[in-house]
Every structure is written in structure tokens, then in C-alpha cells.
Amino acid sequence: MVLLYVFGAVALINCAYYLLFSKFSFLTVAKNNVSETPSISLIICAKNEAKNLQKNIPLWQQQTYPNFDIILINDASVDESLEVMEAFAEKDKRIQIVNVKNNEAFWASKKYALTLGIKRSKNNRLVFSDADCYPASKEWLAIMASKFSSEKQLVLGYGAYEKQPGFLNKIIRFETLMTAVQYFAYAKAGNPYMGVGRNLAYTSDLFYETKGFMSHMKISSGDDDLFVNEAATAKNVAICTEPEAFTYSFPKKKKNKWLTQKKRHYSTAKRYKPKHRFLLAVYYSFNLLFWLLAVATLFTEFWVYGLAIIFIRFLFQYIIIGKAATKLKEQDLILLIPFYELFLVVTQLSIFISNSGEKNSRWK
Template sequence: MFSTLLIAFIIVIALNCLIYIFFAAYAFSKPQLSEEKSTFPVSVIVCSKNESENLKKNIPIWLEQTYPNFELILINDASIDETLDVIEEFAAKDERIKIVDVKNNEAFWANKKYALTLGIKKAKNNYLLFTDADCQPASNFWIQEMANHFSTTKQLVLGYGAYAKRKGLLNKLIRFETMVTALQYFSFAKAGMAYMGVGRNLAYTAKLFYDNNGFMSHMYIRSGDDDLFVNEAASQTKVALCDTAESFTISEPKKTWKNYINQKKRHITTASNYKTSHKLFLSFIYIINCLFWIGTALTFTFFEWEWVFGVVFFRLLFQFIVFGKAFKKFRENGLILLLPFLEIALICFQITIFISNIFSKPKHWK
């Protein structure tokens, strides 16, 4: 029995390392740089619901982008604060700002996808770049970097949306989860299996949106305007990856565990609507990680530690090498020494969220 346990544990580690080899293909790749700078017109689209304070801070930053030709579509999604007043005040000073004022209706009550659809219809340009009201570009070249990756064959560009560095365990866990998620979706996209993107930093053409019938196939799902659209539309075009530091956006992370839990509950619910193949691959990765840590505890309990230490150390070293490159790529070097602890914490947290979703449904996006 014990020998079977050890063999099974070694198989789990081997599978774990195969997963890291898959991630390494992206982690060790160089950023895709364009030789020529794009100059075609771009529509930057921001959907805002009760975001007056963030808009006051971020609208000037978006307008400072060095890109030569862009408009800023600001959507007020039935806000009850001063969001519309703030947008109108800035629009009176800059003709690049276009306003979409969304009123709730019975059919699409509190549905972000409905608001975004109206914003996309308002846009006069074919190339669309999306971010959130609480997101700041990491540089004045954000639009330029994302736009450079469009081509005649690539109508969808995946970007990286980072979170600001703050003190505390929650902040470290949020940044770690964000980095791991990005490593996964960039790796899958590089392998020709794009399954998600993040609305904090995502670009696609209006043509792709309309050819895909917009969000119609999942309009009834409250979230997923970013990942479910990518999951469906990626099969219609080649996907470009934009991961230069100048192309990042930076958001303010959740400050309380309650808010973070509510956010993750929505995300996990959305993931259940991915294509079956994507769900199987992602579940396999998660299960293998869980089995590794369970197996580590069991084998150290039933075997002499010297026998177990070697294979566990090999797996951890393999992970440190691959994740170390990814941490560096996403500018999260400070988390590398906490890797094993953050991975265990994230696994436990995700199990908790999954169980919680069984008993209570997640709320709307705002």
C-alpha cells in the first residue's frame, strides 16, 4: 500500500512538471514587439457604475496617452452617485470624450454587457480597447502598445491587468492569484487555446464583436463580458499577446476579504460557462496542484523524510524556475519567496469559494 502511495505521488509530481513545462513555453518567451507603430484610430471604452472618484483621478491619465488618434467612450451605467456629472464636466473640456448614459430597463437590469454594447455601438472606430474605471495605465504608451498588436489576422489582443502593491496578506494573495491567472491564460493563448481575458486590459475589433453577435449567447449571465467573450470569439481569429510593462494597467485591489470573496464568487460562476475542453484542462491543473500538497503531507507522514524530500524539492525547484520567470515578466518579483505559502493559501481559498457558491449565489457586478 505504501509503495503504491509513493508511486502515485511521483506520478502526480511528473504531471505537475509537465504542466510547468507548458507554462514555461510562455514564461520564457520574449515579448512580441512590433517594428512599426500603429496610427489607426482607437476607441477606448470604460464602463462606470458609481465611480465618480475614480473617474476624477483617471480620466486625465487616459487623456494623457501619447497615441495620436483615439476617442474615449465613457459609459455611465445607471449610477446613483455623481458619475454622470463628472463625465459631463470632462467632456465639456475635451472633444475626444463621448458620453453614453445608460438607464436601467426591465430586460437588462444592472447588466454590464448591455451597457458595454451601447458603448461599442457609440464608438466610431473599428479598434476597441477596454479598461475599468479604477484602472490606470502603467505608462503613456498603453494604447500604443496594445494597438501595435492588431493585424489583418489578429483581431483580439490580450493584455495584463495588474493590481497595486499594498501591505498585508490579502494584497499579496490578490496579486499572486492575478499573476497565476495571467500565466495560465497567456500560456493557453500562446498554444492556440485562448480561453479568457480580463476587462481591465483587453482589445478587439468592432468587426469581431458584431461577427460574434456581441454578448448575445451569454447576455443572461451577469458577468463574463471579458472572459466569456474571449472564450467564444477566440476561435474566429488569431489572438495576440501584449505583455510589455508599458502595456500594463494597474487597479486598486479589494481592501477587505468580504469584497474579494464576492468578486471571486462571480468569477468562478462565470468559469463554469467556459468550453468543456477549457474547463477540463483548468480542472486538471487545479486537481494536480491539490494532489501534490496532499501527497506531500501523506508521504512525509508514512515515509522517512529523506526519501520524500528529494522528489518534493525537485518539483518545488521546477516551479520556482518557471514561476520566477513569470513573476519577473509581470513585475511581481517580491512574491517569489512566498510562492509555496501563497499557493497553499490560494488552493484553500478557492475551495472555500466553491463551497460557498453552492449555498449562495454571487451578486451583480456592482
Template sequence: MLLLYVFGTIVLINCGYYLLFSKFAFYTIPEKSFQETPPVSLIICAKNEAKNLQEHLPFWLEQNHPDFEIILINDASADETLDVMEDFALKHPSIKIVNVQNNEAFWASKKYALTLGIKKASNKHLIFTDADCKPATKHWLVEMASQFSSQKELVLGYGAYDKTNGFLNTCIRYETMLTATQYFSYALAGMPYMGVGRNLGYTSSLYYANNGFISHIKVASGDDDLFVNENATSKNTAICVREESFTYSIPKNTWKKWINQKKRHITTSKLYKPKHKLLLGLFYVANLLFWVGTAVIFFFYSWEIPALIIGIRLLLQYVTLGNAAKKLKENDLIPMLPFLELFLICMQMCIFISNRPSKNPRWK
């Protein structure tokens, strides 16, 4: 009976996490509230992104926010990125350009480039996205900005990926949906721990009060999640999950590129606060042990009790992640949830094993 008790405990831990995720899965999205839309500075850092800027700048410029500027940061690009920025700036006075040159102290550092862009901003409220992102609607900037208040200085949005054909795209969107469900749920539970730079907002006062990125300036990535992990609290953090507030990015198109991206994320997550690393690590281990236990439990016990335990766990997964997927407009993932979870666990294990210590990669 010992094995059954152990397996039951693992499933109980699993279910505890899915109950936590129900914070977001059953979260009631507020009605539109645009009464207060403070002036904002939209900040985009670009390195060799001429094509994406040409395509996406019109979407940013047509936002219906009444008072915003766009800060375009050219981070020492080798292509026509700066030319594209200057062409748009000639036609649109709301655009400001920061042209960053490489220097010996901050070679290829996105955080250094972002710091210069933040200093250029005229407005206190800052919204960040990436050059390969486009907003879902003309209301994106208003939706994000309206979440700021006298107490809320940090806004977490959802950065989705474009839907394309193929299993790789399905995996990328599942992992993105699961990660968003986690960080939105933790934030709603009063434990915000990360956000994504594809759709993120915070005030300049929060940035300067906490010395910006200085504590992790030498880490190549983490301008988004490490900043949030260090500075987000239960009182100063808001979430923005209306469909109009989503951004959509171009996903990686090869397994190698995606795996390399995940390696960087894992390296960055090692710098999270201990309590967050413990909770996130336990979630992964519990999921791994659940599938290991599912594979062996029927060899030792009659099928009825193990099947009941497994069924309860899978049902809870479908209810919570299914509702979360609907909120994030990823409905097509719902039928494949258990399979995608198992595949992602295996992929993460391979990445953990192969992710040997190495020099910090440059951001692009």
C-alpha cells in the same frame, strides 16, 4: 510502492503544467513596434465611479496614441459619475458619453451598457479598461493597439493591482499573476481561453460577427472572459506584455469583498468550453493532491525519494512562476510562491464549498 507511484504521477502532472507555463515564462517580449497603430476607441463602463473617473481620466486623455476617442458609459449611476463625464467632455472633444438608463429587460446589466458603448464607437479597434484602472504609462494605448493586425482581432493585456501593505494584497497580486501566467501561456500554446476587462482589446467586426454577448447576456459577469472564451482562437489572438502596456487597478481592501469577487469568477468559469474547464480543473486538483501527498508521504517511505520528487516539482515551480513574476513586475512574490500556492488552494476550496447556487448578482 503504490502510494509512491500515485504521488509521482501527481507530481508529473504538476510538472506538465509548469512546462506549459514556461511558454510565457521564457517568452521573448518583442521590441517596440509602433509602425501600425490603427485608430482606436477606448471604452470605459462606469457605475458609481465619480471619484475614480476624476482621478483616472487625465491618464487616459494623455495617451500618446495619434488617433483615439474615449467612450464613457454611465451605467445608471446614482452618484455624480455622469456630471464628471460631462465636465471632461466639455473640455475634450475626443470624449463621447453614453448615458444608460435602467430598463426592465436588462436591469443592471453591464453587458447591455457595453453593447450601447460599442455601438457608439467610431473605430473598428476597441480597447477596454475599467474606471478604477490607470495605465502604467502614456504608451499603453499604442502598445495594445499595435498588436492588432489583419489576422489578430483580439489582444490580451495584463491588468495588475496596485501594491499596498498587508497579506490580502499579496494574495490578490499572486492570484492575478498566476491567472495571467495561465491565460498568456495557453494563448501562446494556441489555446486562448480568457482575458480580463481591465486590459483587453478586440475588433467590432469580431464582436458583431459573433453576436456580441448574446449567448451569456443573462450572466451578470463574463463580459471579458466569457467573450474571449467563446471567440478567441489560435490565429486571431495576440498577447501584449510589455511593461508599458500594463494597467493598474485598485485591489479589494477586505477579505469579504475579495472572496465575493472570486465567487463570481468561479460561477463564470463554469461556462467555459469543456476542454478549458477540464484543463483548469485538473491543474487545481493536481496541486491540491500534491500538497496532501506531501503531508503524508513521509509517514510511509524513507525521506530520500519523496524529497527528491518534491524538490524537482518545487524547483520547476520557482523557475517558471519566478520568471513569469519577473515579466509581470511582481518580483516580491517569488520567495513566497509555495506558501501562497498552498494558501490559495485552501481559499479556493472554501469558496467552492460555500459557493451555493444563487441568483446572478448585479455587477455593482
């Protein structure tokens, strides 16, 4: 009977988190009435991205926002990235190039390259994406820019992955979905903790007030989530969830490459503020406990009650995460949400274990 009570308590905490996530799932997106269009800079940092730049620069140039420039940062590429940038810059005066060369102090540091790009901008409002990302529409820049105000200095967007065949693609998109649900919901609850560099915006004033990336310059990841964790407050963050303002990129096609990417990203979580580390640790720990206790409870004489607890917890999950998946155009993931969650819980546990003691200070 004690096992059943513990299982019920774990499921209750799971449901409490889902109620928190509902702040995003059931959020109504207000229409943007933009009367002013101050200058903004779109900043793209590229390292060996010649092919992606060739495809995506025209999409950035076609944005309908009337007053923007594009700052392309060549981060010590050894391919033809710089040549591609220069070819486009010759035909478009809005494009500025920052050519970064490696130095001993900041060897292979994306944050160093981004800092030089930010310093090049004459505009206070900055929008960021990656060289391998393309916007969902020509309105992307305009919608992201519309979220700025005198109070809102940091805008969190959704960086999605393309739908492709295969189980790995669904897992990658589910993990991306759940990450977004959390950082959007926490932001709406007045406790923002991260964002993704594939679709992010902030002011240069905020960047300099936070002293840029100095507190975590030597860490390979974190130009997005660690900066947001340090700079974001309950009042200065806005979220952008209009589908026209999503960005898309191509996910990894091999599991080992995706796991390597996730190991690097998860390693930054230990640098979050203590309250965020605690809340995230409780969420993941109690997800793991739910699955362990669910199996254990079904092998007791109280299995019927255990089944009822599982049903209620799954009902919360389907309603709230299903609604969020619809909002973020990931409807094809809804049917197998519990299965994807179980796989992700096991994967994350293995990553957390393998990350212990590992260090990686270079961006590749």
C-alpha cells in the same frame, strides 16, 4: 510504496503544467514597429465611479497614441459619475458619453451597457479598461493598439494590482499573477480561453461576429473571460506583456469583499468550453492532490523519496513561475510562492464548494 508512485505521478502532472506555462515565462517580447495608427476607441464602463473617473480620465487623455477617442459609459450611476464625464467632455472633443438607464430586460447589466458603448464607436479597433484602473504609462494605448493586425483581432493584456502592505495584498496579486500566467500561456499554445476586462482589446467585427454577449447576457460576470472564451481562436489572439502597457487598480482591503469578488468570477468558469473546463479542473485538482499527498508521504518510510519529489516540483515552480513573476513585475512574491499557492488552493476549494447552486445576475 503505491502512495509514493501516485505522489510522483501527481507531481509529474504538476510539472507538465509548468512546462506549458513556460511558453509565457520564457517568451521574448518583440519590439513593435508601428507604421500605421488607425483610429481606435478606448471604452470605459463606469457605475458609481465619480472619484476614480476624476483621477483617471486625465491619464487616458494623456496617452501618446495619435488617433483615438474615449467612450465613457455611465451605467445608471447614482453618484456624480455623469457630471464628471460631462465636465471632461466639454473640454475634450474626443470624449463621447453613453448614458445608460436601467430597464426591465437588462436590469443592472454591465454587458448591456458595454454593448451600447460599442455600438456608439465608429472605429473597428476597441480597447477596454475599468474606471478604477490607470495605465502604467502614456504608451499603454499605443502598445495595445500595435498588437492588432489583419489577423489578430483580440489582444490580451495584464491588469495588475497595486503593491500595498499586508498578506491579503500579496495573495490577491499572486492569484492575479497565476491567472495571467495561465491565460497568456494557453494563448501562446494556441488554446486561448480567457482575458481580463481591466486590460483587453478586440475589434467590433469580432464582437458582432460572436453576437456580442448574447449567449451569457444574464450572467453578471463574463464580459471579459466568457467573451474571450467564445470569440478567441488559435490565430486571432495576440498577447501584450510590455510593462508599459499594464494597467493597475487598487485591490480589495478586506478578505470577505475579495472572496465575494472571486466567487462571482469563478462562477463563470463552468460556462467555458469543455476542453478548458477539463484542463483547468485537472490543474487545480492536481495542485490540491500534491499538497495532500506531500503531507501523507512524509509520514511513511519512503519520506526521503517524497522529499525529493517535493524538491523537484518546487524547483520547476520556482524557475518557471519565478520567471513569469519577474516578467510581470511581481518579484516580491517569488520567495514564498509555495506558501501562497497552498493558501490559494485552500481558498479556491472553499469558493468552489460555496459557489454550488448560487446565482448572481447583477453588476454592482
